[in-house]
Structure formats: structure tokens, C-alpha cells
Amino acid sequence: MPRGKHIQVIIGVDGRCRIDALNFTGPACPAAMAEIPAAVGGQFDHQHEKPEARTVQRCGQRARPLRVVVRPCLGRRIPS
């Protein structure tokens, strides 16, 4: 798998395409993504921003799991 900007297309057994952009930033991302539907016919079934894009504005970055650390208080008073 390439390390830089790349697009992954999964063509399903029924000809539907799932397209994902990885390691893109900025407006290059939707521009690169739009090329593929234009080639195969242009009918979008679903299109949405990945959740991480709404927070970090970066393509292809995998969502990190929320890390929660729970420490026992062992009877000590929790400072308010």
C-alpha cells in the first residue's frame, strides 16, 4: 500500500464502487474523489465526510478510539 496520497476503490461484484481517499489534505481530496464516479457513470448512492474529517479536516486519517482511563479512588476524597 502506498504511503502518500492515494485512492482506494473497491468494485463490488454488482459493479458498485466504494471509493476512499487516503492521506489527502485540503481541496485536492474531493477533486480526486470526483474523478472516479465521473468515469463509471457518475451516480452517487452515498457520499459523506468521514467522521475524522469533521474534527481534524484531514483525509484518510483513521479515527482513533477514545481512550478512557479509570483509576480507583481507594476511599480518598476526590478533589472538587
Added chain:
Amino acid sequence: MSHFVECRTEFRDPTALVAALVECGFRESQIEVHDQAVPLYGYQGDVRAQEAHIVVRRQHVGSGANDVGWEKQPDGTYRAWISEFDAGIGQYALQQASARFNRAMQDRIKQEYACQVIVRQQRARGRSVSHERLPSGEIELTIAGYR
């Protein structure tokens, strides 16, 4: 901004459609490509009402088959003309598994077509495209070379 996109495939590029048919087992010499639509013929040699620009004649489809064709529409897409017998639908539904242009074959043509058009488009833009068929039957394309 980041996108995840899912889209359907429509036939628009006749060269890619022919290449897809070749990937699906037909020889290039068995596929006719016409600028003007030509009539399709039935299994008894009878002229059918349908016409097409890309045609696989019945002798290349199978025993008792009719011509199969794709007709260019005013919007630039190609619609398929496949008889119920060759698609294995309607009164021939029981023979769907053995029908040459059954649903599985029609889907495979769409899949190969999508692969052909994407690879051609991206290579024409100077990008590298790697291609892998997954155990699930899906095709994975990885396109690199973006600036």
C-alpha cells in the same frame, strides 16, 4: 475535507464495454461495434424490434440463444437488450443458473467495465494503478501518483 463515496456503474464507454466483455469470456472477434444501431435477431433468425450498437450474435451466446446487444441512448448511456431466455428470467427463471447472461454475468460485466474505465482514466492522467481481485470477488484498485 474527506470523502467516502459509493456510486453505481453505467455503461458510457464502448471501448471499455468491449474490453469488459472480453474479460467475461468473449473474443473480440465475437463482438460487433457499430456507429449506427443494427437490428438484433432471435434464435430462429427472426428480426427483433430491438437494435443495438454493440452486439454479441446468438451463435456466440449459446445454444438456442438470441442476439444480445447494448444500444446507445440519447443521454450517452448504453442499455442492454437481453432476452428473458438469455437472462434466465420470466418463464425461464428455472434455468437462470445456466443462462449465459444471467444476473451474475450482467453484474460481472458491470464490475469489469468499472475496472476498465477507472484504470484507463487514471493511467491516462499519469497515475499508477494496482489491481487485485479479493477472495470475496470484489476488485480492489489502489491509485497513486497524486501531487
